[in-house]
Amino acid sequence: MDSFAATQARMADLDDRIRAAPSRFRVLTGERPTGRLHLGHYFGTLSERAVLQSRGVEVFLVLADYQVITDRDTLENVADNVGDIVLDYLAAGLDPLGTTIFPHSAVPSLHQLLLPFLSLVTEAELHRNPTVKAETAASGRALSGLMLTYPVHQAADILFCKGNLVPVGKDNLPHVELTRVVARRFNERFGPVFPEPEPLVTTSPEVPGVDGRKMSKSYGNAIALGMTEDETAAVIRRARTDGERRITFDPPRRPGVSALLTTISLCTATPPEMIADEIGDRGSAELKRRATDAVNARFAEHRRRRAELGADPEVVDSVLRSGIERAREIADRTLDEVREAMGMHYLRRP
Structure with a gap:
């Protein structure tokens, strides 16, 4: 064995x-x-x-x-x-x-x-x-x-x-x-x-950061759990993707695109390849919108609870x-x- x-x-x-x-x-x-x-x-x-x-x-x-x-x-x-x-x-x-x-x-x-x-x-x-x-x-x-x-x-x-x-x-x-x-x-x-x-x-x-490397505080590529929806959107909007319009899941060749697909996958329990096929030729703008929506939806309750606790x-x-x-x-x-x-x-x- x-x-x-x-x-x-x-x-x-x-x-x-x-x-x-x-x-x-x-x-x-x-x-x-x-x-x-x-x-x-x-x-x-x-x-x-x-x-x-x-x-x-x-x-x-x-x-x-x-x-x-x-x-x-x-x-x-x-x-x-x-x-x-x-x-x-x-x-x-x-x-x-x-x-x-x-x-x-x-x-x-x-x-x-x-x-x-x-x-x-x-x-x-x-x-x-x-x-x-x-x-x-x-x-x-x-x-x-x-x-x-x-x-x-x-x-x-x-x-x-x-x-x-x-x-x-x-x-x-x-x-x-x-x-x-x-x-x-x-x-x-x-x-x-x-x-x-x-x-x-x-x-x-x-979990990859928004630049495709491992998500890390020291790399400055992380989406913090305590971020607001707008802060999350801003971080994802700055993510570097590439010039190809069709979205595909290919971590070695397209680390930025694949990182966002992985983020969506983790938040929605959907395979990244399936997400890429759904986005298709709608490009990185749609990919970033989907990633923002997925993170904000997945952690809405966490953030609500966190804010409630932090008020005391x-x-x-x-x-x-x-x-x-x-x-x-x-x-x-x-x-x-x-x-x-x-x-x-x-x-x-x-």
Whole structure:
């Protein structure tokens, strides 16, 4: 069985186990608050998280504000970004009663796990991590200590709450594998404390931006979930297509046109080839009109709900306050177990 087929078989078995006993699983995932969430986040991760929550899996979402400075010098706008992301989480159906939402910097005990965890990995293992290599190459910056230790910091994120399920794309499997290595080595050296988390390899589509590249905040090619209808129309209107009047779905040759067709497809659950045939010779103006209408219709309820939540300034504060309290409680308890296992309790207990 090839590796892809083997992965599919493992995911089918894992899905069966989640369905049979969802309460046995705890998910840790999240993102860096470097900007507003966009369609790529929604179709790639948000919808999957909402499904897991609805099935009874406990979900932890970390807003990794400390990781913002792995590849940039400033935390400008991070507070606004955190608030925007929380609103999108809620509007997408994530319920703070079943999902713990918290920022990295508010949970000190989580970061204290980084020190013993770093003793369990080698410098060579850190340098081999594909994300470290890719992010360093993309940033054009010297490798910082924070970037080098990024995979171990992620292991602390996952293991502080004893997460045992991590939704990832195939490209991020090395992160989960390193977390499994950290958990296994800690348990072997100091005693059983941590589970070895399983990767839940998602089949979510890669959502292209309006320029045909992967949708990304850093590329400036994204349609943010919180945009107004007019803002959405403006972004799509600026999308670069080509001079051919007949619309066809051909990503390698016509990336701009195909990106808009994919956007319509995701929003309407219609194959992009069928959409292209329907538009035919009506050209890019009709394609952009269809894309604008599809996005605005698909996310009308999300945006209505988001605006309703955002009208109350206490909503975000309340979600973060409760999430921080729960994350701190769990992190403190885990750190206490780690100290106990390592023989680092020095005061006699009453």
